[in-house]
Amino acid sequence: MDRASHPQLKGAALEKAPTGIAGLDEITGGGLPRGRPTLICGSAGCGKTLFGMEFLVRGATEFGEPGVFIAFEETAHELGQNVRSLGFDLEKLIAKNKIAVDYVHIERSEIAETGDFDLEGLFVRLNMAIDAVGAKRVVLDTIETLFGGFSNTLILRSELKRLFRWLKDKGVTAIITGERGDGRLTRQGIEEYVSDCVILLDHRVTEQLSTRRLRVVKYRGTTHGTNEYPFLIDENGISVLPVTSLALNHPASAERIPSGVSGLDAMLGGDGFYRGSSILISGTAGTGKTSLAAHFAHATCARGERCLYLAFEESPAQLARNMRSIGVDIEPWLKKGLLRIEASRPSLHGLEMHLARVHKQVAEFDPKVVIVDPISNLVTAGSELDTQAMLLRLIDFLKGHGITAMFVNLTSGGGSWEKTDIGVSSLIDTWILLRDIELGGERNRGLYVLKSRGMKHSNQIREFLITSKGIQLEEVYIGPEGVLTGSMRAAQEAREKAADIERRQHAERKQRELTMRRAALEAQIKALQAEFAAAEDEAKVSLAESAAREQTIESERERAAERRASTARTTAPRQTTKGKPK
């Protein structure tokens, strides 16, 4: 088109008019091109009219931009009724001169064409409406109705061209809706005239469940998200869920919150989960997933925090009863309003609606913990890919709000344990796996922490016991015979105990023997010592005796010498000196 009239293209970034539609402004980087027409196309019932209406209402109420709605299909009254379900009070806005609605009625049977004409009447009406409220926004819904009213399409096309040109000159941000045609965006190909921004809405029904999707087909002069984004229409209007375009910038809390099972906390480095993390509990049927989740809910409420429990399998009453049987009484929390159980069949709505419900509940209830039990059932509400995308958005959403999320996943038997059917494992921070251990004719429950980001966690398998006092975790027996659980573990433990006692007895016996031997030895030593002492005594006596004897002999000898000396005194001195040293 004529670029001279778009100085924005040359200079700074394109100016945008925020739509106020949740999520759309993120995809488009700020809204629709200001002062230009945007084409919204899609098949019947995909939300074009509501889209246009929300654009106007938000513009009037949030951005101070009054708007004009030219309705070709519904009267102002009908429109007002239709958008009231979205929470918009159109009558009030009309009364306050914020929005003008003009219903353009075209009935072919009333019109005969008799020559050259133009659509000046429409221009006059549009102009009057714009001037009446000082409109900055215009919605033409659905302009293609004109083609049903007039047969001279040549005139219509040139008039539409003139209309879009005129809208641009007026400087209004316009939305033109168009019905989707075969192989084309619109039946009459008006996308040729609206070349700045084209948004396609789609309403697909797969396996009896509908999903609305939005795609920015074209947005001249700006970057935009090119994906198909699911969107939903509920009592708060349209919300597009552009989570895939969001950056990963969740705040990460270092705060830990207990899981409600002390054994599990111990496995998770002693303190439990991180606040705001996402936790997955997966396991086959009957492994105690819900019980574990209920413990977590119980612990959350016991701290005085609110917990939202989305139950897709059990009614609140059934859940409360079942949990009471294992010693977890959640009834008081329900009464106190700390616990909210939202039970619904997964197939009740499409995935987007489920997501929207979570959004709404979170906004209303402001929980600190959200439990989804189980996510595997959601597959029945959409395809695997859709479910994965939905869960990604859910996880992102909850993380963004600092909410700790616990997801329960039922794994079908036969497959790999370390795999979720929905493929969300990579999005999960802490993954707890519950599994059956079949052994010795028994089926027992085992628990282990498959992963837990950012904490030192146990690599041990624990036996998971559901008792009337809640969940207990026992160390399993791991020995040469493998992992033993249940009664086999008990038997093994008993055997070990017996062996232990025996070992102790054996040691005691040894000890006693030793004592006895020592005593015997000591007695022996004493006897020997006594013997020795006796011998010593004897020896001493005999020594003394011999010494005495020697003395006696000596004295005898001296006496004999004396006797000899007296007999031969002259030769005697030599013999005397010899005997002296003694």
Place this chain on the structure above:
Amino acid sequence: MSSKTAKSSKADKGDPEEMWDLRLYTAGQTPKSMAAIKNLKRICEQHLPGRYNIEVIDLMANPRLAKDDQIVAIPTLVRKLPDPLRRIVGDLSDEARTLVGLQLRRHQESESA
């Protein structure tokens, strides 16, 4: 449609002196508008002498009437009377179609058939 036609043809037949109330919507003094006014006057003089009333409304002067009377195309001729209301779009240069649109021709056609 057929019942309406029958009714109107009966009315035309039964009351040839019935007044025709016609309203022509224009927007400014455009060639199309001028042509339409000229053509309308000619046709009325020819087919409804003395029993027609033409009101020309310029939407530039009375834009509100465009909304009130559901006018989109210009020029638009509205037959207010006799019933039922008929709308004819264009500069009325195609006289045959104008007559059909005003149900002046249909009456004659049904007689000849």
